[in-house]
Amino acid sequence: MKVLALLLASLAAVSAQTEPWCRCAAFVTYEHSEIMVFEAPEVTIDSCTDDAKQCKNSCTKELNDFSNNGNLWLVQENGLTVGQNICTYMADHFFYFIHNHRVYGYFEVCGGAWEYTGVASQQLLCCNGGKHEHCISK
Template sequence: MLAVMKCVVVLLAFVSLAWGQEQHCHCASIITTEEGAGLAYDLPPTEVQDCNNLEACELRCIDEYTVLTNDGDLDFVLENGETVGQVACNTLKPQGYDDVGPLEVFLYYNLCLGPWYYTGFKSQQKLCCVGGEHTPC
């Protein structure tokens, strides 16, 4: 389990560096497996004025993710016609996660390139991807 958590930290550190902005609130949902962690859903960062307001960043992430995913519903159909679960499978497939699940999807946040924190929010259902396609677990 310690190895998985280290992979989560490394994965989220790379996500932070990819954005290259210093003052932002960033939200990402991830899965964890015995082999490591995968980015399931990445929300665009939001500029902030205060890098000390962790609570505001956390609430923003939960609020935005709740609205976008209909409260973490992997079966919710987005405006593009795909389910939240299918978007997660599409995001995970290039990372080598063609077949995953059943796994919970956890929401994390980061403020101003600081450490990542778990929000306590997770998907309503467990995620299952078979050949990169979202399927019921």
């Protein structure tokens, strides 16, 4: 009887899962951590087990479209650069200074590990007090 109850509970948990999904985000890499600096809207995919390529391709397109292939100085519809949008997002989370860091695009399938899309910023990112600035070499 207990086995039957466990089996039914497992079946209910599996059937309660939502549709397969894919997350796309940009990160700045530090020596011991990764910091998310941008997240695109979720992408619906067909399968959590078979569609990593679909997720990667969708995220690559999304991140490249957002930044014109990694251009942090692209002025977006809101009148701010991609870099300024990132610096503003970071300042809103009490992270005011970023100096000489590349921004990298990643994708995540159904809650799995983040994987690199191959997308990277053309320029290094520098935020000074939440303001996007041109980077000066170290």
